[in-house]
Amino acid sequence: MSVHGDVDLGHTVAGWTGTTLAGVGCASAGAGLCLGLARGVWLGALLLVAAVLATWILHLTGWGKPSGPRPADQWDWRVRDSGARHGHPRCVGCHLAGRRGAAGKASHPHHSPVPGPLSGSPAGIEHGPRAGVEDGPRAPRVHAGR
Secondary structure: OEOOEOOOOOOOHHHHHHHHHHHHHHHHHHHHHHHOOHHHHHHHHHHHHHHHHHHHHHHHHHHOOOOOOOOHHHOOOOOOOOOOOOOOOOOHHHHHOOOOOOOOOOOOOOOOOOOOOOOOOOOOOOOOOOOOOOOOOOOOOOOOOO
16 A cells, blocks of 8 residues: 555656656746846757656656556655557557557556546446436427517
8 A cells, every 4th residue: 555545646757757857847938038048948948858858758658657547566756657568549659659459458458448438437337528417309399489
């Protein structure tokens, strides 16, 4: 059991690296803006771009995580994701890198997608903007004399 309880918060090398670079970039841009130094603002902007690229590269090399919860034995931030080589389904970063993942299959054996209208919701649970709306025939509307 972790300090945060029995949850997978996704602490990964990619996440920590990107967050640290983005924090330093925001601090640099903010200090540059407050002090009137264009160099500080540009340095901050470059660090933000570096944060995105570093996180993406680390995710593709297996130091990130697929979407959804992971098994408890993979919660440690030093555990590499073995499914990253082939790509994760519905992952924008993997898609941009040309990795499509297994169509319709999870790249991780323990990955379970969030229930929704396309993945088969459990009985009695509805999701989406039309939750609670019946798709059957509608009763005709009666307009009072206008």
